[in-house]
Amino acid sequence: MGVQYRSVQQVILHEKFNRSYFENDVALLRLHRSLFFTNHVQPLCMIENEMDEKQLSFGSCYITGWGSSALQGMLVDTLQEAEVELIDTGICNQRSWYNGHVNDNMICAGFDKGGVDTCQVMSSH
Structure with missing residues (x-):
């Protein structure tokens, strides 16, 4: 199916x-x-605690969103999915990136070159 x-x-x-x-x-x-x-x-797989997460050593995750499939393109009405890399919070919080705005309630993921996030998902599944 x-x-x-x-x-x-x-x-x-x-x-x-x-x-x-x-x-x-x-x-x-x-x-x-x-x-x-x-x-x-x-x-969805649920993680019970932070120790489980550390043992799995995630390097990437899947994101979903209704973003456009082209830079500044029209939004879509079909949920899109893409695999992105997890990025260390310390790197995300650099002055040249998010300048400390990424906190413990957030996950930093994507690619340092940009191009794929929940607002602009490049691949559809």
Whole structure:
């Protein structure tokens, strides 16, 4: 089974989401109908604690978003996915990058050359 289309019934924002600083910028989407799990559609893996995360030694992660597939292009109505590298918070907080604005409620990921993030996702799955 390839692409699955679902409409969103409800968006549940994180209770501590801060729009000004993008802290806790994550939401739960309740779909009108369930998804069918396939090789390409899988449930989210949850990590129990920080020690589990360190043992896994993640170097990359998958991001999703409704961003454009071209620089300054139109937004899309199909959820896009891309794999990006995790970047050390110390590097992200350099003056020439985010100048200390990345805190413990955030994950820094992408590519230092740019081009792929949740606003501009280059590959679609």
